[in-house]
Amino acid sequence: MTAAGPGTRPEGTPSVPFRAGDDGYASFRIPAAVRTPTGTVLAFCEGRVAGRADHGTIRVVVKRSTDDGRTWGPLVVAADNGADLAGNPAPVVLGTGRVLLVHVRNAGYATEAAIRRGEIAPEDGRRVWVTHSDDDGLTWSPPTEITADVKRPEWLWYATGPGHALRTRTGRVVVPANHSVPDDGPDNGPDGGHCLLSDDGGRTWSLGYVDDGDGTAGRDDEVAANESTAAELPDGRLYLNARTMSPSPAPRADAYSADGGRTLTAPFRPQPHLPGPVCQGSVLQFGASGPLLFSGPADPAARARMTLRVSTDAGATWRPAHTLDDRPAAYSDLVPLGARTVGLLYETGAGGPYETITFRRLAVPTGGPA
Known part of the structure; x- marks a missing residue:
């Protein structure tokens, strides 16, 4: 295992x-995690019945932990679409303790x-679609x-998250998402980023920013945002970080919003300080004065080497804080656990990244330079 960076260490054994x-x-993919006010950690993912493919009979499933991810209860189906697909879980916990689960559905x-x-x-x-639980994930509403x-x-294409959604300090729910638009070109239309907003606890919804990344701004650094994640910075701005569908000029891009996700202060731009493969990632602002964290595979040639990275300048630059190991690894989600501990739910395995969805507890990195 690669050595931990300054101020960070593994916490216990993985589960x-x-x-x-x-x-x-047959397969579990697309992790997302939240922690409720009672301390229950909910680990969500797609349960894929027949195989690893992104289509077919797929359900959103969840397991519960009451000891910060050391052990897990039985599997619960949170969203079921019969023989068709329910996926891309984007959970968020409201101030009341209710857990909202925004997700997508389509024919299998x-x-x-x-x-x-x-x-x-x-x-x-x-x-x-959206459903909710008022009992820490045991049962779910229609x-x-x-x-x-x-x-x-x-x-045409549309995906929520993947990964946890965000509840801001004002109570607004922000769900990062992405879409594609029609096009006559070979790529069937560019990808774009957007977000879903609710200011009444999920009763009503609207679109926030939309960034189609279609080059109409005439900029050389125009990027097409794909799977995205968001965090609220200590100054109240939102930091948005997205996968792009090409490793050049960078496999990730980021943007900011000063109005709670209604608009972006500027379109998504390449983020060169997060090298890795084309893959989903997760961001988390740890507390009101802690660092901004990012999780994702760091090997630029393959989905491997899951790494926790840290920013102390609101996402402008990043440095590695801890590499878990060099094994295959893909999608991930970060969840705060305690005073100085963060949980990481991520896809990994010995022979390939989709053998397990594993949970690790990590000490939050200190803010100093590497």
């Missing part, structure tokens, strides 16, 4: 809430490529569809 082949699911036969090409009827394409409020008619 494995999800392992491919367990609980009647509909592949991402076919949706992006516009070959899927709207009723079978990507649609947006889902409510919010597609008409948060998806423009021309958008």
